[in-house]
Amino acid sequence: MINKVRDLAKKWLKGKEVDAVFGLKEQGGYIAPYLFTDANELDNLTLSTDYRLCYTCRPSKENILSLMQRGEPNIKIGIIARGCEERALIELAKRGQIDLNRVKIMGIACTEQEARECKCEKPYPSSLVFGERVEGTAKDDNVNALLNKSLSERLAFWRYELSKCIKCYGCRNVCPMCFCKDCKMEQEIYAKTGWLPPEVPMFLFIRFYHLSDRCIGCGECEKACPVDIPLLTIFKLLRKDVKDLFDYEAGMDVEQEAPLLTTLDETPMREEVTSGV
Amino acid sequence: MAEFEPKILAFCCNWCSYAGADLAGVSRFQYPPNIRIIRVMCSGRVEPEFVVKALSLGADGVLVLGCHIGDCHYIYGNHRTKKRMAILEKILGYLGIDPARVRLEWISAAEGRRFADLVTEFTEEMRKLGPNPLKKEVIA
Numbered sequence: 429m430i431n432k433v434r435d436l437a438k439k440w441l442k443g444k445e446v447d448a449v450f451g452l453k454e455q456g457g458y459i460a461p462y463l464f465t466d467a468n469e470l471d472n473l474t475l476s477t478d479y480r481l482c483y484t485c486r487p488s489k490e491n492i493l494s495l496m497q498r499g500e501p502n503i504k505i506g507i508i509a510r511g512c513e514e515r516a517l518i519e520l521a522k523r524g525q526i527d528l529n530r531v532k533i534m535g536i537a538c539t540e541q542e543a544r545e546c547k548c549e550k551p552y553p554s555s556l557v558f559g560e561r562v563e564g565t566a567k568d569d570n571v572n573a574l575l576n577k578s579l580s581e582r583l584a585f586w587r588y589e590l591s592k593c594i595k596c597y598g599c600r601n602v603c604p605m606c607f608c609k610d611c612k613m614e615q616e617i618y619a620k621t622g623w624l625p626p627e628v629p630m631f632l633f634i635r636f637y638h639l640s641d642r643c644i645g646c647g648e649c650e651k652a653c654p655v656d657i658p659l660l661t662i663f664k665l666l667r668k669d670v671k672d673l674f675d676y677e678a679g680m681d682v683e684q685e686a687p688l689l690t691t692l693d694e695t696p697m698r699e700e701v702t703s704g705v
Numbered sequence: 706m707a708e709f710e711p712k713i714l715a716f717c718c719n720w721c722s723y724a725g726a727d728l729a730g731v732s733r734f735q736y737p738p739n740i741r742i743i744r745v746m747c748s749g750r751v752e753p754e755f756v757v758k759a760l761s762l763g764a765d766g767v768l769v770l771g772c773h774i775g776d777c778h779y780i781y782g783n784h785r786t787k788k789r790m791a792i793l794e795k796i797l798g799y800l801g802i803d804p805a806r807v808r809l810e811w812i813s814a815a816e817g818r819r820f821a822d823l824v825t826e827f828t829e830e831m832r833k834l835g836p837n838p839l840k841k842e843v844i845a
Contacts, residue, residue: 574799577801579798579801579802579803580801580838581801582799582800582801583800583801583802583838583839584801585801586800586801612754617758618754618758627761628761629757629761629800629802629839630754630757630758630761633753633754633757633796633800634754636796637753637754637789637792637793637796640792640796641792661799662796662799662800665795665799666792666795666796666799669792669795670792673788673791673792674788687788688785688788688789688792690784691781691784692774692784692787692788697781697784
């Protein structure tokens with residue numbers, strides 16, 4: 429599959445369909461996101477599930493694509509996107525962070541094993557170019573285990589899990605949807621400086637709530653967590669709830685407004701976007 | 706040991722619910738003294754974080770009171786509240802906090818009677834539910 433991806437990327441670059449291709453580059457045994465502008469370099473293009481391309485840069489707290497588009501307003505970027513990355517792009521475009529017209533998506537599907545490792549529900553992009561479409565894992569043992577618990581057992585479970593938190597902000601930093609300049613998780617009232625563990629359940633509740641209608645289910649937060657807090661459990665449940673309550677799924681339809689930004693009859697009440705592309 | 710007295714925090718919107726609470730007072734309707742009111746300009750100002758903070762600081766129940774849908778002084782403020790609170794209830798349930806401890810109700814400025822009844826009923830409900838299990842977690 430990698431050869432096909434390289435060939436198409438070369439074709440895009442040579443045919444001036446895109447000005448640059450954003451993908452993962454392997455160099456000296458290391459893999460990192462890289463913006464390919466020279467077709468000859470594309471032999472180093474590689475695929476890996478370990479790195480996401482749609483990440484938010486720190487400390488400027490801007491999505492990498494948003495930064496690129498801002499810096500170079502006239503270029504078109506080709507991006508090699510998996511299912512989760514495509515969902516992230518759609519959700520970012522909806523929230524005024526990037527311009528989808530200046531992005532060309534090369535959709536690649538994940539293998540069954542990759543999907544299982546990520547506990548992914550939809551391991552393929554809607555605009556699939558390469559790879560076989562495999563169904564995601566609908567069942568998650570953590571979710572079922574949580575649902576089978578009583579309220580007091582759940583509280584005991586989360587009290588233990590959340591008190592492991594070392595406030596590294598890893599979950600927020602890897603999240604493609606966490607792009608707020610002012611993060612509530614940094615405010616003194618919710619996360620006291622020099623205090624560990626952070627207030628249970630306040631600290632992580634902030635992320636649970638703020639991402640309830642944004643979470644694209646990539647599972648990066650759970651993978652990044654150094655103390656293995658099962659964050660994805662709640663996000664998966666919330667994705668389902670938001671679908672049941674508001675008939676909305678994050679990262680699916682760029683036209684559909686997010687439910688927390690609309691009135692009860694789904695009229696948009698957009699706040700003024702002061703930054704963005 | 707004395708009987709458990711729940712502590713209840715109410716967020717009242719300035720335009721309807723606070724006036725409703727005021728009317729209950731002016732009309733001398735009796736309701737339990739367990740309630741503490743915080744006035745906010747709109748129920749849309751109430752972030753779910755406020756509710757969780759209140760619970761983790763030891764409130765046994767939290768009421769979020771706003772204008773009826775369509776009556777909001779800021780047109781759509783309470784639409785936001787309604788959607789937020791639906792999600793908040795779900796998250797609280799998953800975290801193991803009884804979602805019944807948080808309630809969203811609409812009280813207009815004319816509904817002093819309803820305010821008094823609501824507070825009475827909610828206080829009784831919280832008394833039955835018992836102390837908030839998060840109380841032990843208080844971090845000043």
